[in-house]
Amino acid sequence: MSAPTPTPALVEEVAITPANINDGKAGPAALPDNPGEVFADSAYRGQHFRDAIHAKGGTPRIIVTAMWGRDEQETLARLDAWNQPIHRVRGRIEKIFGTWKCCYGLRRMRWRGLAKASIQVRLTAIAYNLKRTLSIITAAAA
Template sequence: MLCLTTPARCLPIRGNHFGDAVRAKGGTSRIVASGMWGRDEAETLARLGAWNQLIHCIRGRIEDIRNLETKLLRRMRWHGLAKAGVQIRHTAIACDMKRSLKVIVIPMAGQQQKHP
């Protein structure tokens, strides 16, 4: 018996931009799957769990950062919403810049630069 739980309408529509960027850096593009094809249901669910486990580890770290921002926002309610909003935006910008630096700058540091 075939087991399929992912309808076609749930597949990503973003295009290949993000996947191509990951492959250009030598990585593997992964998207959380809600189902897989398979003849044996237990084997299929085991493969699905193994596939999603790596993704959940990475997403968990990102969600920890976002949860910290939410906690800071709750603490800042005594200082006023305007100050709290600015702090949250600055934290988000800092996290995004740090992640961008890891993706762009660090791999370039390993390459030798030629000076004219």
Template structure:
């Protein structure tokens, strides 16, 4: 397939980048992008009769869209205008950049080829290797994300306690208990129970698995046992005789779990507050899964950069 050659005049950026290195420049150096490019080798995002844009450049641009909560139109405009965006994607200072439809075609290709999980694994495996702590446990939880439209037949209605039900998807996430890097995830309609889908958010060798009371039950417990983990699930009751210290033991057990498990809420807060994941951009379960995977990749890259810069963060 014919592809455009980009970045032939990158020396134009040399004096600017030497004077001041942006966060995107540091993210570019954080991992080896060759394995990611290898996974994209069969992707073609060309309009008919035109050479294709390099898929790695488009994929990096989609990460920028997550970090800055940009639509396809705003992304195309920003990529044409901002030097740091051009450097990160591999474009030189004065060459043309992709139009918005190129990102639409890339998204369609990623969904058709099922590459979102592959790309997530390719990036996360490198970041996990850079982890500065030894893995001791996994945080598991789910967050509800409003669907792009109430007409989306693959979403479901989800309500919680006294909150108003919303038409949504649900992202089930497993994150490292120490680094807060997302290691596994799956996306379901919003009406799927956490305990039934939680096994899809468990990485291999999860260690101690911290989760709230929605994950009680044999289905999630069996998934933890199959991966050699140890369940640390919030309990709503405990057997005991009247007058003994059963209630104190229950509170102590739940307090120790909540103290660790609460860290995953910061992940969801970042996704929704900073990365625009309050609502799905596209309709359908496959595209919703792609959006969550892109968000998780973008989050893991920024989180890893923070940890390497400040290990105590």
């Protein structure tokens, strides 16, 4: 049996939220219908976000940063066991954000306002996908 081929790291969907609203509160509005597995960092740990994922038929895969009332070694082992598969997926996602910040100038928004910021992020996603697609096609042809 062969291993499944990994999906290319292309941006498929973008949700823009205001910067003055915390991630955990803005997250449920950004969820698509039938989201599947939802990978998120610890900013999304709240029950509000988990309930929104379950309501849309998804499975939360949220980083856990602390556990209380257990032996330290057991706690660290449980945290590592839970977070390791999540880190692998999130690492691929965070790489996209890092590229946007480093190479596409998305460290700061060029314009004020949600609509203009949305345009900047969407244009960045298009540019990233075009460059990434070229890399994928080149690798497939070789």
